[in-house]
Structures are given as C-alpha cells and as structure tokens.
Amino acid sequence: QVQLVESGGGLVQAGGSLKLSCAVSGRTLSRYVITWFRQAPGKEREFVAAIIWSSAGTFYAASMKGRFAISRDYTDNTVYLQMNNLKPEDTADYYCAASKTMPTMTESAYDYWGQGTQVTVSS
Secondary structure: OOOEEOOOEEEOOOOOEEEEEEEEEOHHHHHOOEEEEOOOOOOOOOOEEEEEEOOOOOEEOOOOOOOOOEEEEOOOEEEEEEOOOOOOHHHHHEEEEEOOOOOOOOOHHHOOEEEOOEEEOOO
C-alpha cells in the first residue's frame, strides 16, 4: 500500500514558478515509479513527468521538458515538481501517482493516486 499527498499548488502569474510536493508513504518504495499527471478543465488527464524511486532516473513529456523538473528526496520520501516559466495553459489539477511498472504515460498502470493540487496561472 502506498499513500500520496500533494501540496504546493496555488495561483501564480505567467512567467512565475511553483514547486509541487508529493509526500509518499508505504513499504518498498524502491520498487515504484512516481509520476506527475495533470488535468486541465475540460481536458483529459495527461502525463507530465516520472521518476524511478531507486535510481532517480527521470522522464518528461516532450512539451514540458526544459521548464519542469522532477526530483525526489529519499530522506523525507517526497517527490517534487519544479515548474518554471509557467503559462496559462499549465493551469490544471496536478496529481502524483505510483506504479510498480516501468515509467509509463498509461494511467491504468498506476495503482495509487493522490488527491491532487490545483495550479492556476494567470495571464
């Protein structure tokens, strides 16, 4: 069993930055991939970035690479998503999820989800 709790969302102006946190708890975290997804109003949920807990290997959606950075701190079991140069189209609910598979953009591969944190980027 894995529990995930997101935090750090809020309102920011275009061009600004936010750092989201995903507190992860549970056993054998080293077997998991932790991934950030987002869902904008009226749109399907989309993959943002993933990190392999054991190796810290990272993967990004092409459209977000360079602006977003995923990292993990194994001392406090937290995965971060640093978001820079934010745009109004980044407005969405951001979720972290855990899977025992290899990093994947397929939502059905993820067994555990957090409740989400809302990010609003004003123009």
